[in-house]
Amino acid sequence: MVRLIDPRTGQVREVSDETYRRVWDTPEGGIAQRLSDESQTNRLWDNVDGAWTLPLPQATIPLYLHKVIFRCTACTFTGLGGDAVLKHLKAIGQNAEEHEGATLLPQIQQDGRVGLYCTGCGVLFSGRKGQGKKHLENVHQAVPLHEGARSVQMHRFSLVPPPTPVPSFVEARHG
Ligand SMILES: [Zn+2]
Numbered sequence: 287m288v289r290l291i292d293p294r295t296g297q298v299r300e301v302s303d304e305t306y307r308r309v310w311d312t313p314e315g316g317i318a319q320r321l322s323d324e325s326q327t328n329r330l331w332d333n334v335d336g337a338w339t340l341p342l343p344q345a346t347i348p349l350y351l352h353k354v355i356f357r358c359t360a361c362t363f364t365g366l367g368g369d370a371v372l373k374h375l376k377a378i379g380q381n382a383e384e385h386e387g388a389t390l391l392p393q394i395q396q397d398g399r400v401g402l403y404c405t406g407c408g409v410l411f412s413g414r415k416g417q418g419k420k421h422l423e424n425v426h427q428a429v430p431l432h433e434g435a436r437s438v439q440m441h442r443f444s445l446v447p448p449p450t451p452v453p454s455f456v457e458a459r460h461g
């Protein structure tokens with residue numbers, strides 16, 4: 287087995303040797319690592335996932351440490367572009383508008399059970415688990431939650447976890 291690391295997202299997946307031979311010279315196969323070769327590796331702290339990464343090849347560590355992302359100060363949304371959070375905030379406003387006066391209507395699901403259909407976005411929710419109700423609550427809460435929210439630039443990976451709470455977030459909440 288070979289471990290493939292997506293250079294853009296840092297996501298790691300394991301593929302067969304056969305698959306690796308097929309993709310080794312494509313961007314997908316950009317950073318590859320033999321599973322058996324755990325020497326010369328290092329784990330980094332993923333500031334988005336809040337967890338340690340799998341062991342990464344030592345040579346790629348500087349690339350990871352330079353990776354900058356933009357994060358919403360009000361929620362866990364992250365994006366790569368400078369305007370990603372702006373778009374996210376805009377989408378939240380539009381979503382709330384679409385859901386103004388939205389309700390849940392019963393509708394028969396494919397399995398014969400009664401589901402709940404959101405008149406705001408057309409998504410069908412399982413009738414049982416209160417998902418539809420939670421969905422509407424989330425849509426409506428997102429607007430006050432994002433009042434004063436802004437975009438902060440941060441490094442996706444670091445050698446050690448940041449102090450809690452993350453300083454830039456504290457500043458943002460009180461600023
Ligand atoms: Zn957000």
Ligand SMILES: [Zn+2]
Pocket residue numbers: 385388404405406407408409421
């Ligand atoms: Zn909806």
